[in-house]
Every structure is written in structure tokens, then in C-alpha cells.
Amino acid sequence: MIDYSIYYQQELHPSEINGIAHHDIFVSAFNSSERVRKVYEQISADRKIWLVHPEYRYDADELPQNQEMVLPKVNNEAEQTYDLLASLGPLDGKTLCIDITGFMRHVLISLMAGLARVSVAQVTVLYSEPESYAKQEATQFSTSTSGSVRTILGMRQTRDEQAPDVLILGVGFDDKLISEVINHKEHLVVYPVLGFPSLSPDMFQQSAIRAARSAAPALDEAWITKRYFAPANNPFATATVVSEIVKRLDLAGIPPNIYLSPLSTKVQVLGFVLYWILEGQYRGAISPLLPECDTYAQETTIGLKRLWKYDVELQRK
Amino acid sequence: MRTDLESAIQTLRRHAWDDEIQWPQVERWLNNFQGEVVDREDEQLYALYALTRFMYFGRSLVREMLRSLYRDHFEAPMKQRLRRANNNTRDVQLLENLYQNELHTTRFLGVGNPAESGAHLLYYFRQENHLPKNLFADLSSAFEPQARNGQTVGFVPRDKKVKRYVFFDDLVGSGTQVSQYLSGCLPSIRAEAPNVELAYMCLFGTKKGMERANEADLFDGRAQCLFFLDDSYKAFEKSSRYFQSSPTWFSLDIMRRIAEHYGAKLWANDPLGYRDGQLLLSFSHNTPDNAPPIFWDENFYVQWAPVFLRYSKIY
Numbered sequence: 001m002i003d004y005s006i007y008y009q010q011e012l013h014p015s016e017i018n019g020i021a022h023h024d025i026f027v028s029a030f031n032s033s034e035r036v037r038k039v040y041e042q043i044s045a046d047r048k049i050w051l052v053h054p055e056y057r058y059d060a061d062e063l064p065q066n067q068e069m070v071l072p073k074v075n076n077e078a079e080q081t082y083d084l085l086a087s088l089g090p091l092d093g094k095t096l097c098i099d100i101t102g103f104m105r106h107v108l109i110s111l112m113a114g115l116a117r118v119s120v121a122q123v124t125v126l127y128s129e130p131e132s133y134a135k136q137e138a139t140q141f142s143t144s145t146s147g148s149v150r151t152i153l154g155m156r157q158t159r160d161e162q163a164p165d166v167l168i169l170g171v172g173f174d175d176k177l178i179s180e181v182i183n184h185k186e187h188l189v190v191y192p193v194l195g196f197p198s199l200s201p202d203m204f205q206q207s208a209i210r211a212a213r214s215a216a217p218a219l220d221e222a223w224i225t226k227r228y229f230a231p232a233n234n235p236f237a238t239a240t241v242v243s244e245i246v247k248r249l250d251l252a253g254i255p256p257n258i259y260l261s262p263l264s265t266k267v268q269v270l271g272f273v274l275y276w277i278l279e280g281q282y283r284g285a286i287s288p289l290l291p292e293c294d295t296y297a298q299e300t301t302i303g304l305k306r307l308w309k310y311d312v313e314l315q316r317k
Numbered sequence: 318m319r320t321d322l323e324s325a326i327q328t329l330r331r332h333a334w335d336d337e338i339q340w341p342q343v344e345r346w347l348n349n350f351q352g353e354v355v356d357r358e359d360e361q362l363y364a365l366y367a368l369t370r371f372m373y374f375g376r377s378l379v380r381e382m383l384r385s386l387y388r389d390h391f392e393a394p395m396k397q398r399l400r401r402a403n404n405n406t407r408d409v410q411l412l413e414n415l416y417q418n419e420l421h422t423t424r425f426l427g428v429g430n431p432a433e434s435g436a437h438l439l440y441y442f443r444q445e446n447h448l449p450k451n452l453f454a455d456l457s458s459a460f461e462p463q464a465r466n467g468q469t470v471g472f473v474p475r476d477k478k479v480k481r482y483v484f485f486d487d488l489v490g491s492g493t494q495v496s497q498y499l500s501g502c503l504p505s506i507r508a509e510a511p512n513v514e515l516a517y518m519c520l521f522g523t524k525k526g527m528e529r530a531n532e533a534d535l536f537d538g539r540a541q542c543l544f545f546l547d548d549s550y551k552a553f554e555k556s557s558r559y560f561q562s563s564p565t566w567f568s569l570d571i572m573r574r575i576a577e578h579y580g581a582k583l584w585a586n587d588p589l590g591y592r593d594g595q596l597l598l599s600f601s602h603n604t605p606d607n608a609p610p611i612f613w614d615e616n617f618y619v620q621w622a623p624v625f626l627r628y629s630k631i632y
Contacts, residue, residue: 003409005393006400131549132558197385201372201521201544201598202558208333209325223332229381237389317407 002243002278004236008311014128014304017042023124024094027084029053029102030063035128035304036102043126045097051084053104055296075294077110078153085114097124100266106290108266109152109273116277116314125310127267129199129233131303145177146292149184151259155276156287159257163285164189168245170230170238170262170272171195173207175214180291181261182214189256190222191245195232195264200305203232230268235310238271243279246286259289267308278316318566319358322365335375337601338624343368346624349611354575363572364611370552370559371597371612373625379600380445382520383438386543387446390518391483395419422480424454428495428517434603435486435519442485454482460506471505474513481514482506487600488521489542490607491592492529500534515539521598523607524548551595552576552609559597576609583614583621599625 012020017039026045028036030052040048050069052058063069070087072080088096096115100108115123159165166189171178182190192211198204212223230241242260249256260280262272273288280286330338350360374382399415400406425448427436439453459482460472474482489495495517503515515537517530522542530540549558553573560569580588587610589595594607604613604627613627 001409003396003412005388006396006407006409006412008397008400009393132561196378196381197543201546201550202370204378205329205333205372209328212328212332220331224335229378229385231385231389234389236393237385240388313407 002239002316004239004243004274007236007313009234009236010309012307012309014038014307017307018044020044020097020124020126020309022046022095023097025049025088025091026097026099027051027088028099029104029107030058030069031056031102032299033102033130033301035130035301036099038304039099039101039126039128039307043097043099049084049087051080051103051107053080053102053107053296055104055293056298057295058298075292076153077104077106080104080107081110081114084111085118091115091118091120095124096120097126099126099128100270101126101128103266104293104296105262105266105269106152106293108269109262109276109288109290110154112270112273112312112314113152113155113277119315121315122311122313125235125270125312127233127265127270127308127310129305129308130301131305132200132202132301144294145180146294147180148292149180149289150292151287151289155281157281157285159287160255160285163254164256165259166191166249166256167259167261167289168193168242168272170264170268171207171211172264172268173210174263175210177263177291177293178211179214181263181289184291188259190226192223192227193230193238193241193245193264193268194227195268196229197231197233199232199265230271232265233267233308235267235271235274235312238268239275239278242272242275246275246280246283250283255283255285258286260286261289263290267310270310270312274312274314277314318564319362319365322362322369325369326365329369329373333375333378334373335377335601337375338373342622342624345622346612349579349621350575354578355571359571360575363567363575366563366567367552367559367572367576367597368624371599371625373599374601376601379438379520379602380441382543383442384445386518386520387442387448390541390543392416392420419480420448420452422478423452423483424459424476424479424481425452425483425485426454426456426459428484428486429498430455434488435484437602438487438520439485456502460502463505463509471509472502473509474506479513481516484515484517484536486517486519487602488598488605488607489519489526489530489540490523490594490596490605492523492526493592495526495530495535503536504534517541518543520544521546523550523594523596546596546598550597551593552597553589553595576611579611579621580609582619583610583616603628 022044026048028040030050052071070084072083168191171192171194230238260272262269347361350364462469463471517536517540519542521544523546552559577588590609591606596607604625613623613625615623
């Protein structure tokens with residue numbers, strides 16, 4: 001059994017960024033959020049690397065000058081992860097710190113699984129919380145999707161044809177993405193995981209309004225009766241909740257095929273993938289699943305409220 | 318416009334407020350606004366809009382907060398401390414045993430007497446987190462008053478094996494209540510038993526309240542809350558987060574005038590809530606008086622239908 005509560009996490013004031021221990025390599029996904037830039041500038045590391053997701057669609061003249069960058073050409077998460085890992089070089093004996101704030105969800109999932117696969121034991125993960133979302137419940141995140149919903153490359157597990165299909169859905173603000181995922185397959189039993197406690201107390205209601213817009217009428221009841229909660233800023237508690245849901249499902253009858261679709265905060269995405277790395281992949285028939293994003297808004301938030309530091313341990317022993 | 322707001326409130330009722338607020342209740346409340354500040358229709362539009370911004374936490378969310386407070390703010394940090402003290406071990410069983418020892422030398426206490434909301438919530442806190450009854454106490458069962466010349470001069474822990482006392486409350490608003498109850502006895506407990514840890518956990522804490530709770534005569538930096546309410550949670554100030562992305566017809570000045578005008582009829586000295594609280598916040602078990610009275614007051618002298626009930630306490 002994994003006890004996720006023993007993993008270290010620390011809450012930091014924005015003024016404490018430069019007090020974070022020095023790392024050999026720091027990686028952050030470039031975007032226009034003030035909080036992402038601030039962490040990049042103040043963190044102490046030998047190498048600081050911007051991963052520039054093509055989904056943000058930055059023009060060359062909008063990118064930083066004289067800073068190390070990885071510029072994948074395609075949206076595909078496997079290639080973005082490959083490009084990044086290739087540029088990092090051998091990681092043996094090196095300390096790695098990743099700010100996941102600006103990461104695209106599919107690349108974050110793929111990268112964490114990739115690091116686990118190449119036997120990285122531990123990585124320091126940072127996440128900066130916004131003061132608020134720019135337009136509260138009207139905030140737009142994914143500006144366009146391809147319409148295709150698919151499992152993350154390299155992480156799909158064999159499906160049992162006789163077993164039911166279950167979707168564990170991390171509910172965030174992005175109602176369009178939620179709608180695409182829950183409607184992409186018939187007879188999908190949905191277990192929504194709502195981000196609560198939310199990053200701030202007003203955000204729960206904002207996300208509830210957004211999520212309600214995406215739910216098909218048939219799902220209305222499930223939205224209330226099958227829901228779970230996991231804190232929006234705690235990957236370890238999120239992994240615990242996902243693990244509990246899967247255990248309950250397995251005890252209740254034929255172990256279902258499970259799709260993990262974290263459409264909530266990046267911290268919850270980390271929690272979902274951590275569960276997959278440490279437990280899910282060994283159970284089998286559990287696959288991370290997301291809608292394909294073509295372009296993504298470059299800035300959706302205001303301010304930097306606080307910073308979280310998580311020591312993510314990627315190996316079971 | 319009105320239809321959109323009504324539909325947003327219906328969504329909130331169903332998806333965030335767990336159907337605990339009934340629609341006729343909302344309609345009766347809207348009828349309080351009869352055009353004494355601006356047109357009746359406009360006043361009701363402002364009232365509806367304010368309601369879409371209001372944070373109401375129903376039974377299931379309150380229970381979830383209690384679970385998170387224990388799991389994420391007590392158990393997990395304690396296990397991480399124990400792990401650090403044991404050479405970063407990953408021996409889950411060892412850490413669990415050490416944690417159980419710490420837990421059983423902890424007592425959880427409500428702030429105020431057993432009939433107050435903090436103490437009342439401890440029952441659900443215990444239920445949600447599967448905790449044994451003997452971990453809970455009240456002030457008089459945990460501490461023995463020390464008297465000199467017939468006057469209480471200090472408090473001493475009754476059970477010498479207890480290492481920490483965690484005081485619990487739902488909300489620290491102005492900080493008056495926690496200060497009234499505990500500023501007299503915590504320094505004397507500290508003086509009598511300097512190794513005992515005195516901590517405080519609450520669901521919501523305002524900036525002012527948390528600052529007071531963390532002062533040296535109270536919890537001396539060991540007070541924490543699940544949700545921190547900074548000054549942007551003062552609804553009618555310029556920095557208010559509630560009305561940050563309001564529609565073009567909305568004016569914060571008119572909103573404030575409406576709340577103040579009707580609020581003054583209900584509670585002349587504090588028309589926007591106790592000590593100018595301005596919090597748009599309510600729970601299933603009660604509405605704090607730090608919220609503007611227009612939302613909760615059921616006044617004897619003025620006819621007023623509240624939307625979120627407040628069960629006033631007689632002190």
C-alpha cells in the first residue's frame with residue numbers, strides 16, 4: 001500500500017522563492033503569467049530551461065532572448081517529452097526541479113511517467129497559485145481543441161472487453177474539455193473529482209457553475225451522487241483519493257477499465273499521474289485520457305498568492 | 318439579464334449548495350428590496366447578482382473541509398515531521414505507529430463552550446476522521462484552574478501525558494471571540510507546562526482574525542486556517558474580489574448603498590456585518606454575523622425574510 005501522506009510538501013510565501021535549495025537543472029513551461037516568470041527569474045539553478053509548448057503559439061519575437069529553450073515542433077506529448085529529456089541529457093546524480101504551473105496537462109503526464117521510466121527517483125516540483133482567475137467563472141482556458149479525445153501516448157493499458165468503462169474525472173474550470181471527455185464514449189460511468197478545498201473559497205462555486213454547463217442531463221445525478229473531493233493544491237491527497245476510488249470500484253464487482261482524466265489544476269494532474277506511476281500501472285486497465293488541445297490561452301490568471309514545493313518520489317521502493 | 322442570474326442561482330443551488338437553499342426562500346428574500354435606494358427592479362437585480370457571488374457551504378462541503386483539515390493539515394504534516402526525524406524512512410508501518418503515538422497524546426478542543434459552533438463541529442470532525450472519543454475534551458476537563466485567594470490565577474493540564482492541545486473553530490472573523498475565550502488562560506497554561514504545544518485550526522480565517530490568533534498571548538504563530546480570507550473578501554471595498562469581473566450595468570457604489578441602506582434598518586451599528594465584516598459567507602450549520610445582515614437577519618422589529626438563516630446566540 002502507498003501512503004501518499006508521507007511525501008514532503010511545503011507552502012512558501014512568494015518572497016521565499018530564492019530560499020529554495022539550489023538545483024542542477026530547473027525546467028519551466030514558458031507562458032505569459034507573471035507568476036511563471038517570477039519563479040524562473042528567482043530560482044537558483046545551474047541550468048534554467050524554458051519548455052515552449054507549441055500550443056501557446058508564441059511568435060519567435062515574443063520568446064525570451066539569451067535563455068536556454070526547448071522548442072518542440074508538434075503538440076504530441078511523446079515528442080515534446082522526448083525533446084525535453086534529450087536536451088536535459090543524463091540525469092544520474094543530478095537534482096531536477098520543475099515548475100509545472102505553465103505546463104500543458106498531456107505533456108506533464110507524459111513527462112512524469114517518462115522520468116519514472118528512466119529511473120529518476122525524485123524530482124522537486126513547484127506550483128504557484130494565482131490570486132484569482134482573470135474572469136472568474138467566465139475564464140477561457142483551452143482556446144481550441146481538435147475534437148479528438150485519446151489516451152496519453154505510451155500509457156494506454158489493455159482494456160478488458162467484458163468489464164465496464166469508468167472515467168475518473170478531475171473537474172476544473174474548462175467545461176468544453178469536460179464535455180468532450182464525458183461525451184466521447186458511450187456507457188461511460190463518470191466519477192467526478194471536484195477540486196475542494198479549492199485554491200480559494202470562491203473558486204469552488206465558480207468551477208461548479210462551469211462544470212454544470214458541460215454535464216449532459218443524464219449525468220446530472222452522477223454529478224451529485226458519484227462525486228468525490230480532492231484538494232486543488234495537494235497532489236498527494238489527490239493521489240490518495242484516486243487510489244480510494246479505484247479500491248472501492250474493484251471491491252464492488254468486476255474490476256472496471258478505468259480512464260483517468262484530470263482536467264483540473266496542474267497539481268491535481270500531478271496527483272493523478274503519481275497514482276498511475278506508483279499504483280495504477282501495476283493494477284492494469286488504467287489509462288490517462290485527455291482531449292487534444294490545438295491552442296491554449298497564454299494568460300488566464302492574476303497575481304501570485306503562494307508557492308507550493310512538492311518532493312515527488314517516482315519509484316515504489 | 319434577470320433570467321440569466323436566476324439560472325446561475327439555480328445551478329449554484331443544485332451543484333454547489335446541495336439543494337439546501339430553496340427557490341421560494343430566494344424569492345421571498347428578493348421581495349425585501351422594494352426600491353428604497355434605486356428602482357425596485359434594479360435593486361432586485363443587484364440582490365440577485367450579489368447572491369451569485371455569495372459563498373455558501375452545505376453539509377457535504379463542511380464535512381469535506383473537516384476531513385481535509387485533519388488529513389492535510391494535521392496528519393500529513395505530522396507524518397512528514399516524523400519521517401524527517403527518522404532519516405527520511407519510507408517504512409510506512411513505522412511511521413503509522415509513530416503517528417498513532419502522537420495522535421493519542423493530542424486533544425482536540427472547541428473554542429467557546431460546547432454549545433458553540435466550533436465545538437459543535439468537533440462531533441462531525443470526529444465522525445469524518447474516525448477518531449476515538451477520548452481525543453476530545455473541553456477546557457475544564459483538559460485543564461485544572463489554579464486558585465489563589467479565591468481567584469483563578471492559572472490553568473494546569475490535568476493529563477501530564479498529553480503533548481498538544483489543538484483548539485478548533487469554524488471561523489475566526491474579527492478575532493474577538495477567540496481572544497475573549499483564550500487570551501486569559503493560554504499564557505498561564507504555557508507558563509505551567511512550557512513543553513506543551515498549543516495550536517489552533519479553523520475552517521476560515523480573516524486576515525485580522527488570523528493575525529490576532531497568532532499573537533503571543535494566543536497561539537504564537539501556531540494558528541492555521543483551511544481558507545484564508547484576505548481583504549479582497551471584503552465585499553463592498555474597491556479591492557473586492559466578488560465583483561471583480563462584473564457586467565457593465567453593475568456599479569459597486571450602488572451595490573454598497575443598497576446593502577448599507579437595508580442593513581442599517583436591521584443592524585444599525587454594523588450594517589455590513591459585525592465589525593464591518595462584509596463577508597459573503599455562510600455554512601449549513603449557521604451564517605456568521607460577519608456577513609451583511611441583509612442576507613441572514615430575521616429581525617423582530619423590521620419585516621425581513623433572510624435567504625441564509627442565522628441562528629443567533631444569546632451570550
